[in-house]
Amino acid sequence: EDKVVQSPLSLVVHEGDTVTLNCSYEVTNFRSLLWYKQEKKAPTFLFMLTSSGIEKKSGRLSSILDKKELFSILNITATQTGDSAVYLCAFTYSGTYKYIFGTGTRLKVLA
Amino acid sequence: SQTIHQWPATLVQPVGSPLSLECTVEGTSNPNLYWYRQAAGRGLQLLFYSVGIGQISSEVPQNLSASRPQDRQFILSSKKLLLSDSGFYLCAWRTPALRNYGYTFGSGTRLTVV
Numbered sequence: 001e002d003k004v005v006q007s008p009l010s011l012v013v014h015e016g017d018t019v020t021l022n023c024s025y026e027v028t029n030f031r032s033l034l035w036y037k038q039e040k041k042a043p044t045f046l047f048m049l050t051s052s053g054i055e056k057k058s059g060r061l062s063s064i065l066d067k068k069e070l071f072s073i074l075n076i077t078a079t080q081t082g083d084s085a086v087y088l089c090a091f092t093y094s095g096t097y098k099y100i101f102g103t104g105t106r107l108k109v110l111a
Numbered sequence: 112s113q114t115i116h117q118w119p120a121t122l123v124q125p126v127g128s129p130l131s132l133e134c135t136v137e138g139t140s141n142p143n144l145y146w147y148r149q150a151a152g153r154g155l156q157l158l159f160y161s162v163g164i165g166q167i168s169s170e171v172p173q174n175l176s177a178s179r180p181q182d183r184q185f186i187l188s189s190k191k192l193l194l195s196d197s198g199f200y201l202c203a204w205r206t207p208a209l210r211n212y213g214y215t216f217g218s219g220t221r222l223t224v225v
Contacts, residue, residue, distance in 0.1 A: 032213075034213040041219050042216035044216075045215065090155075101156075
């Protein structure tokens with residue numbers, strides 16, 4: 001059965017800390033992996049990863065995919081209180097139009 | 112630019128009442144459309160998706176149904192709501208041509224069945 005597991009489930013850090021969020025998946029014919037940030041309402045898109053070893057960056061956020069070991073990490077450096085959110089990862093595989101989401105990591109950044 | 116509209120934002124409905132949630136997309140043609148539900152403290156569960164008018168794929172057996180009467184309109188319905196239908200419902204769209212982009216989500220409907 002296809003599944004995606006995120007860890008840790010929740011995390012509390014102080015402003016300025018660096019955090020690493022993990023997403024592992026089990027799927028055949030993997031195609032791509034997405035990272036989203038969800039605050040109060042709709043998730044907002046962060047990254048799409050399709051190739052192993054290529055880092056995607058956006059400001060203080062970065063993500064990388066390891067297709068051999070079947071996982072991805074999302075790094076946030078110099079965290080700010082505005083980074084507090086649930087971070088979701090999702091994957092899709094060949095022959096489908098849908099993404100399978102993990103349960104998310106709840107990050108709380110304290111001032 | 113593309114936008115997605117979802118309404119209502121919140122809804123409180125009694126058990127046994129009907130439900131209709133609507134989602135419309137603007138600025139794109141022939142999008143893939145999706146309905147997800149997020150229960151408290153849980154991830155997003157895919158309910159339905161559609162790749163074209165009248166084409167609906169159901170992911171889990173449940174008390175809900177979906178319809179796509181027009182290219183950019185996706186409707187989630189129920190004839191009789193159950194307490195377990197409570198949750199946060201999200202509509203999303205994706206254009207397959209945008210290969211390096213994922214879903215864009217609507218703002219969601221928080222449904223409480225009482």
